Amino acid sequence: EVQLVEYGGGLVQPGGSLRLSCAASGFTFSAYSMNWVRQAPGKGLEWLSYIRSSGDSIYYADSVRGRFTVSRDNAKNSLYLQMNSLRVEDTAVYYCVREGDSGSYAPHWGQGTLVTVSS
Amino acid sequence: DFVMTQSPDSLAVSLGERATIYCKSSQNVLYSSNNKNYLAWYQQKTGQPPRLLIYWASTRESGVPDRFSGSGSGTDFTLTISSLQAEDAAVYYCQQYYSTSYTFGQGTKLEIK
Numbered sequence: 001e002v003q004l005v006e007y008g009g010g011l012v013q014p015g016g017s018l019r020l021s022c023a024a025s026g027f028t029f030s031a032y033s034m035n036w037v038r039q040a041p042g043k044g045l046e047w048l049s050y051i052r053s054s055g056d057s058i059y060y061a062d063s064v065r066g067r068f069t070v071s072r073d074n075a076k077n078s079l080y081l082q083m084n085s086l087r088v089e090d091t092a093v094y095y096c097v098r099e100g101d102s103g104s105y106a107p108h109w110g111q112g113t114l115v116t117v118s119s
Numbered sequence: 120d121f122v123m124t125q126s127p128d129s130l131a132v133s134l135g136e137r138a139t140i141y142c143k144s145s146q147n148v149l150y151s152s153n154n155k156n157y158l159a160w161y162q163q164k165t166g167q168p169p170r171l172l173i174y175w176a177s178t179r180e181s182g183v184p185d186r187f188s189g190s191g192s193g194t195d196f197t198l199t200i201s202s203l204q205a206e207d208a209a210v211y212y213c214q215q216y217y218s219t220s221y222t223f224g225q226g227t228k229l230e231i232k
Contacts, residue, residue, distance in 0.1 A: 047221040059219045104216040105159040109168035
């Protein structure tokens, strides 16, 4: 069974940094591209970042480019999101998402971790 | 950039009736080389992560009841729930994955009348 578990969320002050991690299990992590998606309280879904299975191709949403950095460690079956220069509007639940077997739709989501940016 | 626009923003449908949600993409999501529409639909209930319902615009994910169906091509798509059940009350999102800057619609809240 595919499992994705995010951790590292919490309360941080504006301008601060936080590193999210996603532990993957139940599949060959190195074979799949991964994404981060977030959801602000009461709002819709916002895609943030994509990283190819090998890590050699990375994309970001305009809202986080230059502040967030995605990475992965295929040996540790782990995905990361380094978040710097955090803003109040970055407050959201952050989801780790695995692509499908035949395309970049998203059949597998973690339960999410809440990041709150507040003074 | 792709903009995905869903309509309506919310709707209320009686149990057993049909519910229809629309999604319009600002750009074509049909890839001509494989004739596939890079469009997915998700269901999200309160406090839960989204659940994939439909991908390739009309392929039902494993385990999804057959009352859920997707249709459309190019820029205009529809999610239909043929006979609404109480457990279908949720927010529904469309998403394009044609571009690696994946984009979601704003969501449609479906309530039971």
